[in-house]
Amino acid sequence: METRRPLHPLLLFFSPWLLLLLLLVVQGVRSLQFTRDDFPDGFTFGAGTAAFQYEGAAAEDGRTPSIWDTYAHSWRNPGGETGDVACDGYHKYKEDVMLMNETGLEAYRFTISWSRLIPSGRGAVNPKGLQFYNSMINELVKAGIQIHAVLYHIDLPQSLQDEYGGWVSPKVVDDFAAYADVCFREFGDRVAHWTTSIEPNVMAQSGYDDGYLPPNRCSYPFGRSNCTLGNSTVEPYLFIHHTLLAHASAVRLYREKHQIN
Ligand SMILES: *[C@@H]1O[C@H](CO)[C@@H](O)[C@H](O)[C@H]1NC(C)=O
Numbered sequence: 001m002e003t004r005r006p007l008h009p010l011l012l013f014f015s016p017w018l019l020l021l022l023l024l025v026v027q028g029v030r031s032l033q034f035t036r037d038d039f040p041d042g043f044t045f046g047a048g049t050a051a052f053q054y055e056g057a058a059a060e061d062g063r064t065p066s067i068w069d070t071y072a073h074s075w076r077n078p079g080g081e082t083g084d085v086a087c088d089g090y091h092k093y094k095e096d097v098m099l100m101n102e103t104g105l106e107a108y109r110f111t112i113s114w115s116r117l118i119p120s121g122r123g124a125v126n127p128k129g130l131q132f133y134n135s136m137i138n139e140l141v142k143a144g145i146q147i148h149a150v151l152y153h154i155d156l157p158q159s160l161q162d163e164y165g166g167w168v169s170p171k172v173v174d175d176f177a178a179y180a181d182v183c184f185r186e187f188g189d190r191v192a193h194w195t196t197s198i199e200p201n202v203m204a205q206s207g208y209d210d211g212y213l214p215p216n217r218c219s220y221p222f223g224r225s226n227c228t229l230g231n232s233t234v235e236p237y238l239f240i241h242h243t244l245l246a247h248a249s250a251v252r253l254y255r256e257k258h259q260i261n
Pocket residue numbers: 098101102142143144
């Protein structure tokens with residue numbers, strides 16, 4: 001009597017079912033290839049950066065440290081990566097805007113570094129910081145790229161963190177509004193799209209609950225790192241509360257003082 005020998009595993013590769021499956025997968029991938037026409041009119045293609053990850057020149061032309069610089073240079077950052085040089089955008093933005101244009105990007109989103117524009121957190125504007133953002137914005141205008149500016153991305157001036165605890169203090173609301181006012185006044189003629197703050201949920205959780213990100217505040221038993229300062233029960237909510245008030249102040253200011261039309 002004849003018995004069927006078990007199929008050699010290699011033969012599986014040639015089984016017609018497998019070929020059919022492969023064909024279906026290839027077809028599926030093909031149908032995932034999109035073109036511009038698959039998107040509605042007005043859909044904008046762009047790319048984004050965050051000041052700390054992009055600019056570098058951390059101590060150049062009057063910029064002072066933000067809470068990210070402090071974190072990056074501390075023992076909490078075992079990899080030791082810093083934003084001292086980063087993508088060197090502070091020096092290479094012209095090249096980058098050219099690349100954006102060549103790539104066909106329609107929009108670019110970037111963050112303004114608060115401690116570059118206003119090194120003490122409040123008060124005097126740094127002329128070199130002002131010049132940098134004006135110059136980058138002008139390059140984007142020349143290249144016909146839609147500009148989206150962000151005011152805050154986890155990079156509070158360290159001076160304000162030291163002075164009154166940063167976002168857990170109500171004092172931050174007025175300082176943020178004053179900073180936003182400078183940005184609207186100086187760049188508002190060319191920047192039509194503004195974002196006040198990015199990822200506040202992440203900042204509340206990681207900055208003040210588990211303490212994983214700057215300003216690394218937490219309290220037992222919630223910390224993911226050894227926090228010596230903070231209160232995970234209270235501070236995430238203070239952070240969010242003041243972020244919302246700061247957002248509302250900036251929006252009110254924009255509507256009342258800066259909005260054209
Ligand atoms: C942007 O790119 C387009 C075509 O790719 C080119 O015609 C145009 O001159 C470029 N503009 C600038 C400011 O480089």
